[in-house]
Every structure is written in structure tokens, then in C-alpha cells.
Amino acid sequence: MLGLLLPLIGVLAAALAAPGDPPPPEGTKAVVCPRCNAKQNVDSSLPGYECWQCKLAVPLNR
Ligand SMILES: [Zn+2]
Numbered sequence: 772m773l774g775l776l777l778p779l780i781g782v783l784a785a786a787l788a789a790p791g792d793p794p795p796p797e798g799t800k801a802v803v804c805p806r807c808n809a810k811q812n813v814d815s816s817l818p819g820y821e822c823w824q825c826k827l828a829v830p831l832n833r
Contacts, residue, residue, distance in 0.1 A: 792810075795812040796812060798814065798815060798816065799812040799813060799814055799815055800812065800813055800814075800815040800831065802820070802829070802831070804822040804824065804825060804827060804829065805827070805829060806822065806825050806827045807822065807824050807825040807827070809822055809823065809824040809825070811823055813831070815831070817831065818830060818831060819831050
């Protein structure tokens with residue numbers, strides 16, 4: 772019985788967790804690099820950030 776139940780719970784948990792990305796930590800902002808589309812959380816108190824992947828300097832619009 773447990774062998775049947777556990778995979779079912781896994782599917783349910785995946786379905787519940789799937790929608791959307793987790794929210795960014797407090798004080799940071801989730802952004803997507805305009806050049807390489809890398810997702811990253813940046814400090815929202817800064818005027819801009821440097822992409823970790825392509826090193827593009829991106830200003831934050833606030
Ligand atoms: Zn980039």
C-alpha cells in the first residue's frame with residue numbers, strides 16, 4: 772500500500788510546487804538578464820547589477 776501511496780504524494784507535491792518560481796529573498800529583486808536571459812536575484816538597494824553569466828552591467832529601474 773505504501774509503495775502505491777508514496778509516488779502519488781510525490782506527484783501531488785510536485786504539482787503544488789510547480790506554479791511559478793519561489794519569491795526572491797527579502798531585499799533582493801528577481802531579474803532576468805536582457806542579454807543572456809540568466810535569472811538572478813540582485814540587491815534591490817543597488818542602482819544596478821552585473822550579470823553573473825555574461826558580466827553585462829544592467830541598471831535597475833526604480
Ligand atoms: Zn547576462
